[in-house]
Amino acid sequence: MRILAIGDINGRPGRRMVETHLPRLILEHRIDFSLANVENAADGFGITPDLTEQLLAHGLDCLTSGNHIYDKQEIIDYLAAQPRLLRPENYPTGAAGSGVYVGATASGTPVAVVNLMGRIFMPPCDDPFRTADRVLDRLSGLARIIIVDMHAEATSEKYAMGYHLTGRVSAVVGTHTHVQTADETILAGGTAYISDLGMTGPYDSVIGIEKSLALKKFLTGMPVRFSVARRDPRLCGVVIEVDDATGKARRIERIQVRPDAADEAGQDDAQSV
Numbered sequence: 120m121r122i123l124a125i126g127d128i129n130g131r132p133g134r135r136m137v138e139t140h141l142p143r144l145i146l147e148h149r150i151d152f153s154l155a156n157v158e159n160a161a162d163g164f165g166i167t168p169d170l171t172e173q174l175l176a177h178g179l180d181c182l183t184s185g186n187h188i189y190d191k192q193e194i195i196d197y198l199a200a201q202p203r204l205l206r207p208e209n210y211p212t213g214a215a216g217s218g219v220y221v222g223a224t225a226s227g228t229p230v231a232v233v234n235l236m237g238r239i240f241m242p243p244c245d246d247p248f249r250t251a252d253r254v255l256d257r258l259s260g261l262a263r264i265i266i267v268d269m270h271a272e273a274t275s276e277k278y279a280m281g282y283h284l285t286g287r288v289s290a291v292v293g294t295h296t297h298v299q300t301a302d303e304t305i306l307a308g309g310t311a312y313i314s315d316l317g318m319t320g321p322y323d324s325v326i327g328i329e330k331s332l333a334l335k336k337f338l339t340g341m342p343v344r345f346s347v348a349r350r351d352p353r354l355c356g357v358v359i360e361v362d363d364a365t366g367k368a369r370r371i372e373r374i375q376v377r378p379d380a381a382d383e384a385g386q387d388d389a390q391s392v
C-alpha cells in the first residue's frame with residue numbers, strides 16, 4: 120500500500136496546490152491513503168469547518184493539526200462531529216476533538232493516523248511518548264498500518280519519537296517547521312521517518328508569512344498582523360510504501376511539487392485567505 124503524507128497546508132496558496140495537484144499525485148503514485156497537516160490552512164492560522172470539508176472533498180483521507188487547531192472558534196464544536204480532523208492526542212484532558220483516527224483504504228485495509236505534539240518550544244501539553252504507548256495499546260488488533268504526525272519544533276524530539284516507535288508504527292512524519300528536511304529514511308525496525316514534511320504553501324515568504332511583515336516584527340519587536348504570502352507556491356510531502364501484511368515500511372520518497380508558470384501567475388490574483 121502507498122501512503123501520501125502532505126506537509127503543512129498554508130493559506131489559499133497551499134490549498135490551491137492541493138486542489139490542483141492532489142488528484143494527479145494520487146494517480147501517478149498509486150496512492151491508497153492520503154493525509155495532510157491543515158492547522159495553517161485558514162489564512163495561516165487554524166482551520167474552519169468549510170475548509171475541512173473542501174480539503175476532504177479534494178481527496179484527502181485524514182487531516183492532522185497541532186498548536187493552531189483551536190485558532191478559529193467555529194472549529195471547536197465541529198471537531199466532535201468530524202473524526203477525520205485530528206488535534207494532537209496529548210492535549211490535556213477535556214480538549215475538544217481526538218488525536219486518533221482509524222479509517223480504511225478503498226479496498227478495506229485499515230489505516231490508523233495518530234497526531235502528537237512535541238514539548239520543546241511548543242505550548243504545554245502532556246507527554247507525547249507515553250501518550251503514543253497508550254494509543255498503540257488501543258490500536259492493537261484494529262490497524263497494522265499506523266501513521267504518526269509528530270508536530271514539533273525540535274528535530275531531536277522528532278528523532279526520539281521515531282526511535283521510540285520504530286517497529287511499532289509504519290511511519291513517523293514531522294510537521295510544524297514548514298521546512299522540508301532531507302533525512303527521509305527507514306529506521307531499523309521498519310518505520311519510515313522524516314523530520315519535517317515541509318510546507319505546502321508560498322515559499323517566497325518567512326515560513327509562509329509575507330516577508331515584510333515577518334521582518335517588521337523581528338526588527339521592531341512590535342505586534343504585527345501577519346498575512347499569508349502569495350508567491351512561489353509548492354506542495355511538499357512524502358510517499359511511503361508499506362507492506363500491508365506487516366505494517367512495516369519498505370520505502371519513503373520525498374516529493375516537492377512546483378507549479379508551472381501559468382499556475383504561479385494565477386497565485387498573484389489569489390486572496391491570501
Ligand code: FE2
Nearest residue numbers: 185186187295
Ligand atoms: Fe504548528
